[in-house]
Amino acid sequence: MALSKKPVNGMKDILPAEMEIRDYVTSVIKDTYRSFGFTPIETPCMENIANLSSKQGGENEKLIFKVLKRGEKLNLETAKEEADVVDFGMRYDLTVPLSRFYSNNANNLPTPFKALQIGSVWRADRPQRGRYRQFTQCDIDILGEPSNLAEIELITATTTTIGRLGFKNFEIRINERRILKAMAAYSGFTEDQYDSVFITLDKMDKIGVDGVAEELEKDGYAKESIDKYLGLFKLLEDKKDVAEGVAFLADTLGEYLDPEVVNNMKEIAAAVNATKAAEFTLVFDPTLVRGMSYYTGTIFEIAMPELGAACGGGGRYDKMIGKFTGNDVPACGFSIGFERIILLLMENGFKIPESPKKVAYLVEKGYPADKLVEVMKQAKEARENGQQVLVVRMNKNKKFQKEQLNKEGYEEFVEFFNR
Amino acid sequence: MALSKKPVNGMKDILPAEMEIRDYVTSVIKDTYRSFGFTPIETPCMENIANLSSKQGGENEKLIFKVLKRGEKLNLETAKEEADVVDFGMRYDLTVPLSRFYSNNANNLPTPFKALQIGSVWRADRPQRGRYRQFTQCDIDILGEPSNLAEIELITATTTTIGRLGFKNFEIRINERRILKAMAAYSGFTEDQYDSVFITLDKMDKIGVDGVAEELEKDGYAKESIDKYLGLFKLLEDKKDVAEGVAFLADTLGEYLDPEVVNNMKEIAAAVNATKAAEFTLVFDPTLVRGMSYYTGTIFEIAMPELGAACGGGGRYDKMIGKFTGNDVPACGFSIGFERIILLLMENGFKIPESPKKVAYLVEKGYPADKLVEVMKQAKEARENGQQVLVVRMNKNKKFQKEQLNKEGYEEFVEFFNR
Structure with a gap:
């Protein structure tokens, strides 16, 4: 299905x-x-x-x-x-x-x-x-x-x-x-x-005092009661x-x-x-x-x-x-x-106060595994210092990728290249 | 119902x-x-x-x-x-x-x-x-x-x-x-x-390697395959x-x-x-x-x-x-x-780290309304300073009430009497 x-x-x-x-x-x-x-x-x-x-x-x-x-x-x-x-x-x-x-x-x-x-x-x-x-x-x-x-x-x-x-x-x-x-x-x-x-x-x-009066009358209540009642609200x-x-x-x-x-x-x-x-x-x-x-x-x-x-x-x-x-x-x-x-x-476009700094690490494709370990260590330290760190692969269209990340609140970028 | x-x-x-x-x-x-x-x-x-x-x-x-x-x-x-x-x-x-x-x-x-x-x-x-x-x-x-x-x-x-x-x-x-x-x-x-x-x-x-062998045999798999398979796990x-x-x-x-x-x-x-x-x-x-x-x-x-x-x-x-x-x-x-x-x-009786100090204000019955306002002001200030403040009426059996509050984590008490 x-x-x-x-x-x-x-x-x-x-x-x-x-x-x-x-x-x-x-x-x-x-x-x-x-x-x-x-x-x-x-x-x-x-x-x-x-x-x-x-x-x-x-x-x-x-x-x-x-x-x-x-x-x-x-x-x-x-x-x-x-x-x-x-x-x-x-x-x-x-x-x-x-x-x-x-x-x-x-x-x-x-x-x-x-x-x-x-x-x-x-x-x-x-x-x-x-x-x-x-x-x-x-x-x-x-x-x-x-x-x-x-x-x-x-x-x-x-x-x-x-x-x-x-x-x-x-x-x-x-x-x-x-x-x-x-x-x-x-x-x-x-x-x-x-x-x-x-x-x-x-x-x-919604209907105002006249509307209320009208509806109460329609419901058959005594004119005297209605007047007395609504008079109170006026006062x-x-x-x-x-x-x-x-x-x-x-x-x-x-x-x-x-x-x-x-x-x-x-x-x-x-x-x-x-x-x-x-x-x-x-x-x-x-x-x-x-x-x-x-x-x-x-x-x-x-x-x-x-x-x-x-x-x-x-x-x-x-x-x-x-x-x-x-x-x-x-x-x-x-x-x-x-x-x-x-x-x-x-x-109202509310912004959360005191949210952590958001940093994106962009890692080029083919980045060697042993060096990736160093990137992860750096991320670990930054996270322990209160940063929000996103580690992602760098796209071919890096400019577009950064624009997208910017929309997600990432304002700082660190790039890691193969050489 | x-x-x-x-x-x-x-x-x-x-x-x-x-x-x-x-x-x-x-x-x-x-x-x-x-x-x-x-x-x-x-x-x-x-x-x-x-x-x-x-x-x-x-x-x-x-x-x-x-x-x-x-x-x-x-x-x-x-x-x-x-x-x-x-x-x-x-x-x-x-x-x-x-x-x-x-x-x-x-x-x-x-x-x-x-x-x-x-x-x-x-x-x-x-x-x-x-x-x-x-x-x-x-x-x-x-x-x-x-x-x-x-x-x-x-x-x-x-x-x-x-x-x-x-x-x-x-x-x-x-x-x-x-x-x-x-x-x-x-x-x-x-x-x-x-x-x-x-x-x-x-x-x-749960059943160990012998149990697995037995069950695989029961399911009709070849002895040779089972032995070779379980031998791998042993190694x-x-x-x-x-x-x-x-x-x-x-x-x-x-x-x-x-x-x-x-x-x-x-x-x-x-x-x-x-x-x-x-x-x-x-x-x-x-x-x-x-x-x-x-x-x-x-x-x-x-x-x-x-x-x-x-x-x-x-x-x-x-x-x-x-x-x-x-x-x-x-x-x-x-x-x-x-x-x-x-x-x-x-x-394991886990205690939440860094939880706020819990203070109970006990207010005697019949405490005058104008003085209650002062109690509420004091509570407001303490809350703004990070305390958890409970304002409650004082019971006749105050000792029991405090014991109960103690079980809820209240360790400090402030008492307000009529005179």
Whole structure:
């Protein structure tokens, strides 16, 4: 059968130029997060299919690459539906595997447990430009820490990392699921309406306040509630400072908003603003929803000026681990948009700082073996002194060869001739 | 449905203690190989199923995790065999993907192309102790270099890496497919018998020379051929020096052995021995076979004194890329036994050199938010000075908490009390 040169549809080969940037970004991420006490873990790329179909993953559960049963377990003749022929699936995120990992290994992990995961995930999305069906996610999570120390450390560690990668003037937008709910309740929406209202609210940055009003009306909500609700957002527009924003809401919403939520947000903002190690602004964004239904408290997102969309996000999800263990464990996480960061760095012609000097040794064809040994010794010494040394045969068209090597970053050449 | 805490059968969760060693080993490997001019690449974990079923992978092709087709492409009702319901498969090694990658991207790659790949592979083996169905491979390959410069660089780069990881007194065993064939031809075996003879020869280290003789007899080969063949190995027993071994064979085998093979082996040995950056011995091993049928020239293996089995290996495979492109490209590779190295380091209680000082800040419960900001500032400064700082709430049982943190490597504690 003819072999196919192309990668699987929707997935990509990564060439050295991009891979070197990915490796550099990975090492900055690991070093920085490690300095905050996060420890690396890894889970298998496959999970039992039931774990991936537990409704934690929302829409992503429709995009699972499923793994065929093997050997005697597979019976195609009697199979009626997919569930009969698959046992595993490729993970679509790192959060479900983390929850399983924690339930499986809690006895061997410290409390709180600060986890760092960098790994591939798979989603059988329709392939499209710049969006791949295998991509890297990069998550930090703190499990077992109920206080806002978790949020403070997550936001500080992540912004420090993003800053070390050279990004400036970005925003961290923060909100709270309980603020979302309080604003909806105050405006007259009932609890069963929240999810639908929030889905519409989430479109604010795309369709604007008038668009949101229109959609809510179309959904049949009371004009009075809609006006009251959107009026709040209008009043909050110039209150992007977290302390100011939540103080205003505390005054306005009254008993609808738990004072503990207000205090919590103020404390997070004070600590994050006082210990900044990067140039960013912490912003209160009452329109921030974050799709996943598992969030229970704070939610946050990284917004880059260069980018329309978010470049990472996270929040508190205190109820997920209980799904595995029966006992809830406080949990909070922050995911960096790894692929988007790589894309931005590539587009901006990013150069890796402090990379070693690259020297190419060109050895003429027919160079005697005993003298080649001397060349290798010279290369050995240079490598031990921190140089990156490529030893290659000299081509007939030496000029072209040097031009090609120059494109690979080799700026210095040493030539070895037969005589 | 109840969720399962365990990883998929035969795969494993990797905890921080092991993961930190894996990360360290990975960084040593990447830094060292990079200094030799190897550049990192990555391919998707899935390949089109036809590419994985091309007979290049030998027995591994029976162990493929296959991926179910999706959407309209899947028709369970009419499906008769596996091939009807799957389109992709998980890669079982990194060599087949590399060949595909090279055929797909050759126009954008330098010649020769020196590739470094570290990635997971999957094999649906029966699960057993210490052997997992997802594991990491670490390969370097040089594509487009016909001369023994490839072998010299591969062996030198790999031994330098192994040495930097602290291993000493290991062996690199080397042989040549063409030497294997010449010895068999000289002894009277015919070409169609080679594969079967080599499969038996490969068991020499397990069943000894008598065992090999017995098995060859059982297979019906002529007594005369067997005696002549095994006599050669006896004569070679004290000729572990490569130059000496191949010189002896040149004399003995005469026209059966191409002088170019002899020269080639001598040149490799001279260069490798003269530029050693680790304590190892290069050994001529005429019994070395290496299972994969795709090898065409030199073959080599790492033997560790601590380990019964090989800890990596490789060789020249000049005919594989032609399977994709129609044009053969000289190719030579070396794969480090990543998982075995990790296992050895873990068993020997390996400590990562020069890791940062780990300090834990214990903050009493109810510590006021404004003072917490000062703690975070202190942590920030310490982190910027290279320390790994963990900020955690102080538990009621502080003694136990410190003991636990001590197990995590925290040896210094700073305590913050409410008054």
